[in-house]
Amino acid sequence: MRWAWQRSRRLGASAPVAGTLAQAKELLAELVDQQWKDEARLRSLDDPDPIPVRWRTPDAAELMDHAVNIDPSAAPPSGPAGGAARLWWAASSAEIGALADRFRRTRRRRLVILGGPGTGKTTLAVQLLLHLLATRTADEPVPVLLLVAGWDTQRHPRLQDWIADRLTGDYPALRSPELGAEVAPALAGRGHILPVLDGLDELPPPAQTAVINALNRSLGGDDQLILTSRTTEFTAAISAAGDLITSAAVLEPLPLTPAAAADHLTRCLPPSPGPAWQQTLTALRATPLADQTPPGQEAVHRPAAALAELTATPLGLWLVRTVYTAPGADPTPLTDPDRFPTSATLQAHLLDQLIPALIDARPPSTNSAEPFRPRRRRHPAQVRHWLGYLAHHLTTQPATGGQGTRDLAWWRLAATTHTFTPTTRLTFASITTLTTGLAVGLATGLTFGLETGLAFGLVVGLAFGLVVGLATGLTTRSWAQDPPGYADLHIRRRSAALVRSLATRLPLGLAVAFAVAFAVGFAGQFAVGLVFGFPDDMARLAPEFPDGLRVGLEFELLIGVAVGLGVGLPLALALGIMAWAATPAPTHHATTPMSSWRTDRRLNLLRFSTTTLALALTITITLGLVTGLSDGLRYGLEFGPAVGLAFGLTVGLAFGKHRAWWAYLFATWKLARAGHLPHRVMPFLDDCHRLGLLRTVGPYYQFRHAELHDHLAATHPPTHNTGRRHRRPT
Incomplete structure (x- = not known):
């Protein structure tokens, strides 16, 4: 079994292929370009033209490295590399091409974009990212925008390790077998990524300082960087760190006239x-x-x-x-x-x-050719109330040192709203115990007769129900901590991959079949042979021992083979389908909140359905081979689905790494019952994104502007117990 399992894993996973970095870079560039072009169109950044914000290097000498460390040509003919030399760079967001050219001429291509609230820092970063992509040569890195608030410098001390982790999560196509498992770390570690880190100010002060230190430790001589932050927070961070961003130019906006x-x-x-x-x-x-304005003449x-x-x-x-x-x-x-x-x-x-x-x-539309219009019209007061709750909820989260967070992660709702209280877990475990026990008990009664079913079915049903209830009750606490999973069920252009996945899991299934056959047919029936071979007179033990063993092996090993095949083949089928679905296609788009929600939902439903199917087939095949084809198949078809459903529910809920969708269902049901959110939260958030109220960065939602977030949070009435129903605004 161990050999078969290792062989199936080796065959199922593609080893890194040399020479694929160029292909991976082109694929990543296409994904990032499409991702941010869509976001820029939704934000109307070029409608009719970009807002003409003027940018220049700051007067404060403590914000930026020496000009000669950034660009030797910036130093004046005489005097030190400071003072007037800091005025060497001026730009406009309306002329992004000139800004990109100036960025490329710097020594190490590092830029820090500063400014106050609402001054267009992220917009400039997105504009620069898109222009760099549009004019990128094959040897230049791919700019990728990441939320710096997601960087835990204790877990990932090196910037490149965190980037690799985010690439595999935000761009699943990089995990496709055609590219290999090590492509993302290679891209991040060999200078093929230009990280555009947005929102240093969204971290608590100690974390801001840690990021400054980690950046200077991680950046090598050829590593590039773009970083955005509010000026006040950046100034405090570099002061606490006692260091600047080495060789990084700094830009600040001028007020619009x-x-x-x-x-x-x-x-x-x-x-x-x-x-x-x-x-x-x-x-x-x-x-x-x-x-x-001259003093005294304001009015x-x-x-x-x-x-x-x-x-x-x-x-x-x-x-x-x-x-x-x-x-x-x-x-x-x-x-x-x-x-x-x-x-x-x-x-x-x-x-x-x-x-x-x-x-x-933006009136609603269901036309797929109109991606920037909501799918459903909602009353503005309802939208204000629901978004206000989310803004207030994010602001009061204790996860980031007490200052809240800007990032709305749908899979974190259960954890941050404390959904799985002891009462909730006990109630859910009781419901699953009763429903599963009833289903199995009825199936037993219908299969083996009413009298037998009433006596035996209640016992079997109660046993199954207790197993399911105990398993789900013990594991629901961890659901709220699970990240989203991935599953792709599109069969188009992936049928050959499905066949290969099933074929590579077949040795494991056969190994399990032989192991079960040995355990049931040999070990178990060896004991039977011993029993039947033992006479009352212990002196006859030796002569009767071979006959007992022969009887056990000849007549009962067939049962072991039947049980083994009934277990092994469905197991191979289930594992093959799951492994195939978890393998991204090279054409998969960048991860968005909606796509991560859909793929995690797909994974959980697939895990439940394949486990149910596999166990139902196991019971049907086993009973058919053991008790005869006619009666066995009838018993299997009557009893198998119920037991398969029970164990499928157990495996789907209690096992596996990704159960974020189940946690989301519980959390949103409780929040909707309390009147804080609509019943269908993700479609609502998707409509808010289409309206331009929210923006997306990878799998996270954010309010389009931090000022909108803060305003809604400050004006939202305080919330109390989420378990009590409140009237919704009308």
Whole structure:
């Protein structure tokens, strides 16, 4: 059995193939490009043009390495490599090609993008990533955007090890047999990946410092990097670490001028926007920013002060555009100082109106050719309530040092909402015990007669039920910690792989068959032979011993063979199907929250169904061969499915590494019953992503803007016991 198991594993897994790195890089580049092109279209980053944010190197000398360490050509003819040398780089998000060219000319191609809230740091990183991909040569690394908040520097001290782990999870195609199991570590370890690490500020301060130190330890002379962070958090992190990001250029945004903001809004409006918009745009252009206004003249020279300050950031400009450029919207309140005396009050108003505006602007559609429209229309108050709960829930999570998290992982809902309380686990175990016991007991009674079934079936059913209930009750606690699994059931272009998977598991099945045959037919019947061979007179032991052994081997070994075949062949079938389904195809797309949810659901249902089928076949084949083909098959068909269903449920729930979908079902049922979330949470989140309220990075959802997250969390009423039903907003 051990030899067969090892042989099946060796044959089932592809060894690393030399010379596949170039193929893997091209495949990864295609996946990343499609992933972020779709996300950029959903975010309307180029509609009608990118917001023209200007970027430059910061004045603060402590934020950036010496200019000569970044680019020797940046040093001035005279003087030290500092001071004026720090003004050598200026760029604009509207001219991303020039920025990418300047990035490529730096010594080690390392860049840190800083800025305050809503200044377009992630947007610039995505724009740069897409342009680098579009103009990439074969010898250049593939830029891959990753959430730096997911990097545990204690578990993965080296950046490359963490990148390899994320590549295999976010891009399953890299695990295809055609490429080999070691492709992702090779890509990450040999400089073929340009990590674009987003959101250093989302980590707690000690973790930010640990990331700075780990980056400097991990980056070699040729390793490239792009990192985004809020300026305040980055400054504190490098101060605590006592070190900079070696050889990394640093960019900070300049405020959008009122004229630039007005020009962008003009391009988003119809050619004749109407007098209200013309007056608003005129007032905006005539309002200088606060740091450009002479003292004492604010009231005279700043007719649209709050609007000018708000639209100085890409976030504020996007909010104004989204809420007020819709047909029929009246922009007059935007310049009303009595209603919105500050940019903060105006931003809060726009965040309140964002959900209704997006729902009205994007009506639902079931047409697959319209991926940026929701599948179902929901009331804005409901959406606000449900998203508010999620925002508040993420903010109050203790998992990241008490400061919460920005990442919404669907498989973590059960753990973070404490779904599996002792009462829940006991209730679930009791239900599975009763239902399984009843099913097996009825099957026994129907198979062997009513009288026998009532006596024997209750005992058998209770035994089966206790096994299932005990197994599920003991393992439900661990479900909430399971990560999502993977299963691909598409047969197109994968039929040959299925046949190979079944063939490689056949030796294991035959080994199990022979082992069971030996155990049942030889060991068990050897004891029978001994019993029948022992006479009352112990002196006759030796003469009768061979006859007893012969009887046991001749007449009962057939039973062992029957049982062995009944166990081994279905086992090979189940293992072959599971191994085939767990092998990604080289054409598989990048992982998204919805795709990870679907594949984990598929894995759990496949595990349940294949186990049920295998055990049902085992009982049917065994009874058929042991008791005769006619009666045995009848008994097997009557008794096998019930027992197979019972054990299939046990194996599907109690065994395996990935039961995130089961945990998700429990968590969302309880949260929906309490009124915190809808019953179908993932379709709801998918619609919010289509609306532009959420964004995706790998298998995680995030609110499109951290300010939206914080606003919804702050304005959501406090939640109490999730087990009590609450009225939903109407």
